[in-house]
Amino acid sequence: MSLSDAARAVRENAYVPYSKFKVGAAVRTPSGAIHAGCNVENAAYPEGTCAEAGAIAAMVAAGETEIAEVYVIADSPTPVSPCGGCRQKIAEFADGAVKVTLATTDGDEFETTVADLLPGAFNPRQMERT
Ligand code: THU
16 A cells, blocks of 8 residues: 555544544655554543654554655645644654655645754754763
């Protein structure tokens, strides 16, 4: 299954009784494995989690910690824009040059990079001297 198909498929499982806004995310690792996640909301609204966070959690649970590519999809008028927190979560595991594709369910895609999404990101590489 392609990265886009994985994100599109997992989006169907999103638990979104409050926003009704389903999001799917998938990350590919250097091994070629794909890990997917959807948003999971909560009656205590701040406890909800984003699709990107779910995909990253699945990746780490599977024993991998490096992202080679990201795909995020939602039924948005323009390609869905990851929230600030998710940009930081992606930057934890991806180099700046890593490709991120943002998509609508209608098939509109916008290709960007981790560095463009979060310029000057603080990431683990900055603590290499400690
Ligand atoms: N959401 C994501 O899962 N990822 C994004 O990139 C944007 C927003 C979710 C959070 C919440 O469940 C819903 O979309 C509305 O904000």
